[in-house]
Amino acid sequence: MQSRAPRTREEAVDALVEVATTVMSNKPRELQLAGAPACVLLYGVNGAGKTTTAGKLAFRLRGEGRRPLVVAADTYRAAGIEQMVIWAERAGVAHFEGASGADPASVVYEGVQLARKRGHDVVIADTAGRLQTQRNLLEELAKVGRVTAKALDGAPYESLLVLDAVLGLTNLVQAREFNKSIPITGLALAKLDSSAKGGSVIAIESELNVPAKLAGVGETIEDLAPFQPASFIRAIFKR
Ligand SMILES: Nc1nc2c(ncn2[C@@H]2O[C@H](COP(=O)(O)OP(=O)(O)O)[C@@H](O)[C@H]2O)c(=O)[nH]1
Ligand SMILES: [Mg+2]
Numbered sequence: 324m325q326s327r328a329p330r331t332r333e334e335a336v337d338a339l340v341e342v343a344t345t346v347m348s349n350k351p352r353e354l355q356l357a358g359a360p361a362c363v364l365l366y367g368v369n370g371a372g373k374t375t376t377a378g379k380l381a382f383r384l385r386g387e388g389r390r391p392l393v394v395a396a397d398t399y400r401a402a403g404i405e406q407m408v409i410w411a412e413r414a415g416v417a418h419f420e421g422a423s424g425a426d427p428a429s430v431v432y433e434g435v436q437l438a439r440k441r442g443h444d445v446v447i448a449d450t451a452g453r454l455q456t457q458r459n460l461l462e463e464l465a466k467v468g469r470v471t472a473k474a475l476d477g478a479p480y481e482s483l484l485v486l487d488a489v490l491g492l493t494n495l496v497q498a499r500e501f502n503k504s505i506p507i508t509g510l511a512l513a514k515l516d517s518s519a520k521g522g523s524v525i526a527i528e529s530e531l532n533v534p535a536k537l538a539g540v541g542e543t544i545e546d547l548a549p550f551q552p553a554s555f556i557r558a559i560f561k562r
Contacts, residue, residue: 336560336561339560340556340560343525343556343559343560344552344553344556346525346528346529347525347528347534347552347555347556348552350528350532350533350534350552351534352509352534352535352536352549352550352552353536353549354481354509354536354537355479355480355481355508356384356389356444356445356479356481357478357479358444358475358478358479358480359439359444359478360392360435360438360439360443360444360445360446360475360478361444361445361446361475361478361479361480361481362431362435362445362446362447362448362471362474362475362478362479362480362481363377363380363445363446363447363448363480363481363483364431364448364450364467364468364471364480364481364482364483364505365377365447365448365449365450365483365485365511366450366453366464366467366482366483366484366485366501366505367452367484367485367486367497367501368452368453368454368455368487368497369452369453369454370452370487371452371485371486371487371513372485372487372511372513372514372539373397373449373450373452373485374397374403374406374407374410374449375410375513375539375542376483376485376511376513376537376539376547377393377407377410377447377448377449378393378407378409378410378411378413378414378544379410379414379539379544379545379546379547380447380537380547381393381410381411381414381416381447382413382414382415382416382544382545382547383547384445384447385414385415385416389444389445390416390417390442390443390444390445391414391416391417391443391444391445391446391447392416392417392418392419392434392437392438392441392443392445392446392447393407393410393411393414393416393417393418393419393446393447393448393449394418394419394420394421394430394431394434394446394447394448394449395407395408395411395418395419395420395421395430395449396421396427396430396431396434396448396449396450396451396467397427397449397450397451397452398421398422398423398424398425398426398427398430398451399424399451400423400451401423403449403451404420404421404423407420407449408420410544413544414544417441417443419433419434419437419438421433427450427451427463427467428463428466428467428469428470428471429470430448431446431448431467431470431471431474432470432471432473432474434446434448435471435474435475436474448467448471450464450467455496455497455499455500455501456500461500461501461503461504462504464501464504464505465504465505467505468482468504468505468506480508481508481509481536482505482506482507482508482509483507483508483509483510483511483536483537484497484498484501484502484507484509484510484511484533485510485511485513486498486510486511486512486513486521486523486524486527487513487514488512488513488514488515488517488519488520488521488539489514489517489519490519490523491522491523492523492526493523494521494523494524494527495523495526495527495530498510498527498530498531498533499530499531502531502533507531507533508533509533509534509535509536509537510524510527510528510533510534510535510536510537510550511535511536511537511538511539512524512535512537512538512539512550513539514539515538515539515540515555516539516540516541516546520555520558520559521555522559524555525556525559534550535550535552535555536549536550537549537550538550538551538555
């Protein structure tokens with residue numbers, strides 16, 4: 324850290340880059356997917372990119388030789404389930420969907436049992452969008468988390484908060500609240516291909532000590548990448 328206040332714009336940017344680099348260094352960014360099966364749970368607000376990210380991730384893991392089962396637990400809307408099924412088919416992976424209106428925690432639980440029975444090594448569960456202000460829906464999400472942990476008998480379980488890079492500090496507010504329902508193990512930052520750069524992730528990583536693990540960089544199935552802090556910081560500060 325510089326010992327004196329920056330004098331020029333250049334020095335100020337250098338100082339910010341240094342702070343961001345410190346915040347983002349030494350965080351484990353690999354998905355923890357050991358277990359039979361492991362499970363990745365995606366949650367966040369409506370339109371953040373959960374379903375798209377689930378589909379892209381399934382495709383990516385399948386490409387790495389895994390056998391994902393996608394679980395459509397966005398049971399509020401028939402369309403929510405359908406969208407997940409379409410993405411699973413696009414990814415060429417198996418899917419399991421709850422009935423419209425079913426309890427999402429039960430759907431995830433059944434999905435994990437089915438994965439075990441059929442030898443899938445990873446479950447990717449999509450959940451309904453909800454706002455960080457909707458107490459009852461956050462409580463429901465907490466139940467999904469508890470039930471998932473129980474279904475997995477301590478196997479690694481990734482709870483990824485999906486964030487829309489286009490949103491600013493509201494992402495930090497979301498992360499704080501969602502983290503109380505299900506402790507976040509990683510962030511999936513969608514829409515990094517847009518003109519927005521998702522700078523709020525630095526604040527979230529700093530305050531909650533959680534790493535961004537995935538970056539959405541477009542609308543096609545291949546547009547998901549491991550999150551790269553160095554290029555992320557470079558894009559924000561144009562360095
Ligand atoms: N450009 C871009 N669009 C994305 C990305 N991820 C998701 N989207 C779009 O964002 C919208 C909402 O995505 P969706 O996955 O349905 O959000 P959900 O409500 O959280 O499940 C869709 O139009 C997606 O195509 C991304 O990485 N880049
Ligand atoms: Mg969705």
